[in-house]
Amino acid sequence: MIRKLRASALIVATACLGFSPDAQAGKADDTLSFAFADQPPTLDIYVNTGRQGIVLSRSIWDSLLYRDPQTNEYLPNLATSYKWINDTTMEFELRQGVTFHNGEPFNADDVVYTINWAIDPNSGIRTRRNVDWMKGAEKLGDYKVRILLKEPFPAALEYLAGPVLIYPNEYYAKVGTEGMGVAPVGTGPYKVTAVEPGKRITMERFENYFDGPKGKARIGKVEVRAISEVNTQLAELLSGRLDLMWRVPTDQAEKLAAMGRVTVKGSATMRIGYISFDVMGRVGKGPMNDLRVRQAIAHAIDRKGIVKALVKGEADVVHSACFPSQVGCSDDVTRYDYDPAKAKALLAEAGYPDGFETPFYAYRDRRLSEAIIANLAAVGIKTQYSHLKYTALRAKVQAGEVPFQFMTWGSYSINDTSAITGKFFKGGKDDYAHDPDVAKWLEIADTSTDLAVRKENYRKALRRIADQVYWLPLWSYNTNYAMSKDLEFEPTSDEIPRFYLMHWK
Amino acid sequence: MLVYSLKRLALALVVAVTVSIISFGLLYLSGDPAIAMGGESATAEDIQAIRVFYGFDRPLVVQYLDWVARALHGDLGKSYYFDASVFDLVFQRLPVTLTLGLSAILFAIALAVPLGIAAAVRPNSLIDRLALLISVMGQALPSFWFALMLIVLLSVTYPLLPPSGSETWAHFVMPTVVLGYYATPAIMRLTRAGMLEVLTSDYIRTARAKGLRPPVVLAKHALRNAVIPVVSLAAVQFGFMLGGSIVVESVFALHGAGFLAWESISRNDLPTVQGLILVFSLIYITLTFLSDLVNAWLDPRIRIG
Numbered sequence: 001m002i003r004k005l006r007a008s009a010l011i012v013a014t015a016c017l018g019f020s021p022d023a024q025a026g027k028a029d030d031t032l033s034f035a036f037a038d039q040p041p042t043l044d045i046y047v048n049t050g051r052q053g054i055v056l057s058r059s060i061w062d063s064l065l066y067r068d069p070q071t072n073e074y075l076p077n078l079a080t081s082y083k084w085i086n087d088t089t090m091e092f093e094l095r096q097g098v099t100f101h102n103g104e105p106f107n108a109d110d111v112v113y114t115i116n117w118a119i120d121p122n123s124g125i126r127t128r129r130n131v132d133w134m135k136g137a138e139k140l141g142d143y144k145v146r147i148l149l150k151e152p153f154p155a156a157l158e159y160l161a162g163p164v165l166i167y168p169n170e171y172y173a174k175v176g177t178e179g180m181g182v183a184p185v186g187t188g189p190y191k192v193t194a195v196e197p198g199k200r201i202t203m204e205r206f207e208n209y210f211d212g213p214k215g216k217a218r219i220g221k222v223e224v225r226a227i228s229e230v231n232t233q234l235a236e237l238l239s240g241r242l243d244l245m246w247r248v249p250t251d252q253a254e255k256l257a258a259m260g261r262v263t264v265k266g267s268a269t270m271r272i273g274y275i276s277f278d279v280m281g282r283v284g285k286g287p288m289n290d291l292r293v294r295q296a297i298a299h300a301i302d303r304k305g306i307v308k309a310l311v312k313g314e315a316d317v318v319h320s321a322c323f324p325s326q327v328g329c330s331d332d333v334t335r336y337d338y339d340p341a342k343a344k345a346l347l348a349e350a351g352y353p354d355g356f357e358t359p360f361y362a363y364r365d366r367r368l369s370e371a372i373i374a375n376l377a378a379v380g381i382k383t384q385y386s387h388l389k390y391t392a393l394r395a396k397v398q399a400g401e402v403p404f405q406f407m408t409w410g411s412y413s414i415n416d417t418s419a420i421t422g423k424f425f426k427g428g429k430d431d432y433a434h435d436p437d438v439a440k441w442l443e444i445a446d447t448s449t450d451l452a453v454r455k456e457n458y459r460k461a462l463r464r465i466a467d468q469v470y471w472l473p474l475w476s477y478n479t480n481y482a483m484s485k486d487l488e489f490e491p492t493s494d495e496i497p498r499f500y501l502m503h504w505k
Numbered sequence: 506m507l508v509y510s511l512k513r514l515a516l517a518l519v520v521a522v523t524v525s526i527i528s529f530g531l532l533y534l535s536g537d538p539a540i541a542m543g544g545e546s547a548t549a550e551d552i553q554a555i556r557v558f559y560g561f562d563r564p565l566v567v568q569y570l571d572w573v574a575r576a577l578h579g580d581l582g583k584s585y586y587f588d589a590s591v592f593d594l595v596f597q598r599l600p601v602t603l604t605l606g607l608s609a610i611l612f613a614i615a616l617a618v619p620l621g622i623a624a625a626v627r628p629n630s631l632i633d634r635l636a637l638l639i640s641v642m643g644q645a646l647p648s649f650w651f652a653l654m655l656i657v658l659l660s661v662t663y664p665l666l667p668p669s670g671s672e673t674w675a676h677f678v679m680p681t682v683v684l685g686y687y688a689t690p691a692i693m694r695l696t697r698a699g700m701l702e703v704l705t706s707d708y709i710r711t712a713r714a715k716g717l718r719p720p721v722v723l724a725k726h727a728l729r730n731a732v733i734p735v736v737s738l739a740a741v742q743f744g745f746m747l748g749g750s751i752v753v754e755s756v757f758a759l760h761g762a763g764f765l766a767w768e769s770i771s772r773n774d775l776p777t778v779q780g781l782i783l784v785f786s787l788i789y790i791t792l793t794f795l796s797d798l799v800n801a802w803l804d805p806r807i808r809i810g
Contacts, residue, residue, distance in 0.1 A: 038768070039760075041587045128551055181588065197587075197597070198760045199670070227669050227758040228768075235656045235668040391540040391773065398549060429549050 026243035027486040027504045030220035034244045034497070035233045039198050039226040042181030045165060046118055046125040051495065054163075054413070056224065059203065059217075059499045061165035061186035064092055064111070065157060066213045069492040069501075072325060072415060074157045075213040078106065078166055078187065087152040087449055088135075094143040098210045100168040101191035108139040113169035115147065124177065127412070130163040152447040154454060155416040158327070162414065189217040189500035200225045203499070218503035234482075237262060243484040246497065250312040253480035266313035266480050267491035270323045271410040273368070273474035275301075276424070278403035279433045287356050288403050294469035296346035298336035300379045303474055305338065306371045313478030320462045321421060321471050325493055328417035328445060328458035333466035343379040355380020361405035362386075363393045369406055398429035408477070413494040417458050418446045424471060425461065433470035437461075513797050517790040524786045529569050529779065540773075559585065572779060581783070582776035586769065591780035595762060599784070601671050602754070602761035605680055606746035612685030613692055614739060618732075621696025622723065625704060625731075636697070640690035652683045652756040669758035680757045684750055688742040695738050699731030733803050740796035744789040 026032055036052045045057035066077035076082065079092040098106035115137035117123050118130075125131070133156065135148040149156060171185050182195050187210070190203040201224045205217040225242075227233050230249065236242035238261065248256065248264070257264040275297070277288040287293045303317045322329035347355060360376075360383035362369040373383050383404075388396070396402050411419035424430050425438045426446075438461045445457035465471055481491050489502045539556040556562050560571075575582060581591035624636040659679060660668035670676050703709060704727055712722045747763065754764035762781060769777040 041584075047588065126551075177588070197589075198765075225670070225758070226760065228764070229756045229758065231653055232656065232669050232756055232758055235653075235661050239661045239664050239668060241667070395540050 026240075026484060030504075032219045032222045032244065032487070032499065032502060033225065033236075033242045034222065034499075035225050035227045035236065035242055037226075037228050037230070037233075037247070040201075042177070043184040043192065043195065043201070044177045044180040045163075045184075046123070046127075046167075047177055047181070049126045052224075055496050056201065056203075057163075057165055058188070058496055059190040059222070060184050060188045060192060061167070062188050062212070062214070063161055063163075063165050064094075065161035067158065067161040067415065068213065069494065069496075069498065070490075074161050077161070077212050077214070078111075084449065085146070088149040090147045090149070090156065091140070092145050092147070094145065095210060095212070096143055098187055099208055100171065100185050100187050101206060102168065102171055102185045104168045104170055104185070106166070106168075106187055107142050108145045110166050110169045111145045112137045112139045113172070114167045115164070117167075117172070118164075127163070130159060133159070152449055154447070154449050154451075155327075155414065155418050158414055158416045163412075189214055190222060198226060214498075214500050217500040219499065222499045237482055237484075240484070243487050244481065244489065244497070244502075245483070246479060246481045246491075248480040248482050250478065250480060253313070253482065256482050261485075262482050263485055263487070264480060264482050265489070265491055266478050267495075268314040268316065268493050269410070269477045269479050269495050270325070270413055270415070270493050271408050271477045271495075272318050272323055272420075273364075273406065273408045273477070274321070275372075275404070275406050275472040275474065276397075276402075276430075276432055277470070277472075279468070279470050282400035282432055283403040286403050287350070287352060287358065290350045291468060292346045292350035293352065294472070295336065296343040296350070296379065297376065297381070298469050298472050299339045299346065300343035300381070301372055301375045301472075301474070302338040306368060306375075307475045310365075310367055310371060311475055311478060313480060315476050315478040317475050318473040319466070321424070321465050321473050322417045322458075322462065323411060323420070323476065323493070326411065326415050326417045326420070327451075328454050330455065330459040330462055332459060333463050335466075336469075336472075340375075340379050347380060352380070355382065357382040357384065358404050359384045359386065359402075361388060361393055361396070361402050362407065363388050363390045364406075364408055372406060400429075400432075406474075410495075413496060415494065418442075421458070421461060422446060425465065433465070433468070435464060435468070435470065438464050438470075509801060510798065513794055517794050521783075521786050521790055525573070525779070525783060526569070528782045529572070530565075572776075576780075576783065581780035584769075584774055584777045586772045586774040586777070591776045594765065594777060595780050595784055598760065598762040598765045600761075601759055602747055602750060602763050605677060605684060605750055605754070605759065605761060606743055608677060608681040609684035609746045609750075610688060610739060610743045612681050613688040613742065616685070617689045617693035618696050618735070621693040622700055622728070624693070624697045625700030626723070628701065633697075636693060640693050643686050643690040646686075648683050648687055648752050649756055651686065652679065652753060655679045655683065656756075671759045671761070676757070676759075680750075680753050680759060683756075684746055684753045687749075688746060691742065692735060692738060695735050696731065699734055700727055703727045703731045729803065733800055736799050736803070737793075737796045740792040744785075744792050747788060748785050 038050065038052060040048055040050050040052040040056065042048055043053065043056065045053050045061065062078045064077060064079040065082070066075045067073070068075055078095055078098065080095050082090055082092045085091055094108060094111065100106060115131070115134055118125055119132065119134050119136065133150055133153040135150045138146045140146055165186065168185050172180060184192050189206055189209045191206045192201060193204050194202040203222045205220050209216050227236065233242060233245045237245050253264050253266065256262060277294050278286060279289065281289050307315050307317055319335050320329060320331040320333045324331060347353065358381065360373065366387055369385065369387065373385060376383055393405065393407070397405060409420055409423065421442050425433060425435070426442050427434060427439050441457040441461040445454045445461065448454050479491065479495055481489070483489055486504050487502060488505050489497065491497065539552045539561055560568065572582065579592070583589065584591050584594055587594060620636045620639065624633040627633060656668045656679065659666045666678055667676050709722060709727055712726045750761065750763040751767045754761045755767065766778060766781045769781065
């Protein structure tokens, strides 16, 4: 609230005081300035779990494949072609003539080294699930490799086009994570020229970048600074010292757009909000065990109204337990429209004509929680609200102590349904439904390489989840970007601003 | 003087140990560091592995004593977040905070002491009222708001100063004013009160009766006595400037030690927080200790009593 007031104060004051000409423009010196609220702890992407690291990594390194952010099609990148030998073996022809930023030539040794190093349990990498599906990599020739999978894993393409980035074997063997963390070397469209820990990272266009699907970077220099305060970022943007900022709070974005001095663009993100219930009684016997109560809650929450009034932007109501662009996601499921009368009737039928009282947990946006609480109160459900920090709430949820909570999930920007259903419905610590049928269908869908089989089984699972209201998907989120009028940039739903696709008008 | 110094020193050490124990305990209540380190995508197995790797599964007392033993050897451990030595991290950031703290306290003294004297010399005059206004405003203005207004005025509307960063002296101007202004009211009011009391005392009347010029009376006779409590206060305020510069560092993206502390707390980066608390409390304790010594030197009554 205070943060918002501050931002409002800044914008209003700026608007009242009028403007002076730009102090400096990014276009003039061909330098794009961008800001993160938080600095990445290290630039070694395999030991970095933060979003800033993911954003930078896609400009510094390349993966074997590339997913076109507009069409979602998988294109060859460091590989020139690939084929499935069988369900657990893939073969890649590699691109020739590619060099790393330090001049080291790219070949099969780099791919084999990177993958075999990353899957080693002692490698110290943080996000194991990015690589754990692989058994190993073998060199078949200087420009030919084979990747072996532990078991059939169709989402392999998504991972090979995303987080599995190829490191230079000789350099990494020499400098290790400490060296890579401060002086990263990749094949990507931008090479890092300076790292001032905690302050800024400077990148320059890599002139020898190969002619791949990402294309050569068009902006000469990119400077990424750490500015924690969103208002200071706004001031930097308005004074022309910053060319692009993201995660602008929606109401500020509206004011900024109205001012007309900068361009504001919104984009739906892969993150969705959801409510999870103690379906099987992990916490204990309670109202959430009853399907009618869960249906009542689904009817009680005015998702459309909340999206329109509070989430705003490109966000939308989500009906199925996945983000619509994810491979295998189907929204051909039971829908629960806002209908408080029906909610009351269902509660009465379940034996709660006067409602009941329940603990309710959340961590993210308090305003949204409050809207949900008000909707629930209107049908007689009283909540004891606990607003926790994410890590604390997740610990409680995974320990099976939370009967009813509002949380969000970003699927680690993996454009595949397995990245969301796998977490919540395959019997893991976040699964409060434990439906063996759902787990079985998901297992088939997650491991089949036949897209039709995958889709069919995801559809079955998603339908059961919706019918039984194991989980109530709420809405997608919106990320606002504000940028200099000189900059051309189209935001994508995976929340990865791609510097190499940006250019000056 | 020696006995007095030793007593103060012993007290300071007890304070340092107490602070470190309390902060260690409180941090562990605030959340599981292994979960924070794993990030959003970590599985329960990942988290357990992290827990064992960093030794979070050991009893709290063992972890604390382990930390103390290493700290006594100058090893503050490794940051969980940065994968770098806490010692390096803290001393990388400390210069920014020290520069800011020092310039802020100097700004505050330069503004507050003359204003306080002027207000005391002519109580209830226009200048006294003005000084009161400045002091009330300094206490009432939230520093983030003041900082943002300065940014709007001096960076956006009239682009004279950069709104964020710490590269040149120009980057420190606005943070110094904001942080220093915050410390101004207390110093000014104490100077004024001290001067008012001293100015009515007998020896001032004697000094005036001897025909000394008013500036000499003020500077040589009155100020030296009135300034004693101000020295203690300034030392304490300087400590506040260091620890309390978090908001200012955050608004102006200065990335000093105060900001590091705030970020590290939200990341559950215990070794960094521990290291910072240790360094800050040592600085604070040193400052209080030094101000006690300065006061004892200024006023013999203190060291005898």
